[in-house]
Amino acid sequence: MAPRRKYTLGKRAASVAATRQRIIEAAVASYRQQGILGTSMQAVARQADVAAGTVLYHFPTREELAQAVLADLWETLHMPTADIFAGADSLGERVGRLVHALFALYERTTEWGEIYVREKDQVQALVAAEAQFGEAVLALVQQALGPMSADEQAIPVVLTLTDPHNLAALTRTGMSVEAAADTVTEVLLAWLGRRAAVSTVEGD
Incomplete structure (x- = not known):
């Protein structure tokens, strides 16, 4: 039995x-x-x-249910990982892949982003999920920048320009998500290039 x-x-x-x-x-x-x-x-x-x-x-x-839903959602988000940088040896390649991956993620999770903005002050589970998300994005930015992540301004600038609000602002002008990613990548690489040049001159 x-x-x-x-x-x-x-x-x-x-x-x-x-x-x-x-x-x-x-x-x-x-x-x-x-x-x-x-x-x-x-x-x-x-x-x-x-x-x-x-x-x-x-x-x-309700809070425990929200926590479970967001934990389940995390597993289905297809959050970009370090794998997106495979074979990308240059800063330009890595930054481009980062921006495109993040903007694609924001596009497919727009509704959840809107819920977060509306309800984060009243739903603790959203705050915890955002912290987890932020840590994951920060790790990707650091990997994309490589040695340039030591520049104290580099990480904040990349995080700001790859924020979902910037994507929303650009797509409202009629840009596609792809075009928005290309534009932000171009701006970031120009800025990072100038920072690297200044750093080299100061080092000399």
């Missing part, structure tokens, strides 16, 4: 995990339409086709 009991427990665990995932997916759908603050636990239950008590069993608070 022991093997059968183990099999039964395994099936139950799988069922519980599937229900949890269904709740998360229902919350994602609701967040996209109503935002996190506009989504009630009852609405998630209806969307997931489960009892409200089932949602509360898995996620006792």
Whole structure:
């Protein structure tokens, strides 16, 4: 009987995990339409086709549900990694790949960025997710800059020009995301070139 009991427990665990995932997916759908603050636990239950008590069993608070949703989202974001720099030996290549990768990411996560801007002051999970995101972007910027990351102005300038608000401002002028990335890359490389020249002169 022991093997059968183990099999039964395994099936139950799988069922519980599937229900949890269904709740998360229902919350994602609701967040996209109503935002996190506009989504009630009852609405998630209806969307997931489960009892409200089932949602509360898995996620006792709205904050815990939001944390789970954002953690799940992180896994599906396809966040750029150091792999984007493979074979890129020059500063220009690395910076270009960085800008294009970040702008492509911002384009496919626009709705979540809008939710963050609207609700970050009231949803702690968003603040934590933004911190995690910021650390990942900073690491990419440092890798793209290489030795130039030692320049105290380089990292802040790159972070500022590759901010999603800049992408939004450029696309509002009619630019495509690709053209916006090309433009920002060109501006950054010109600025970085001047900084490197100044540093070389001062070093001499």
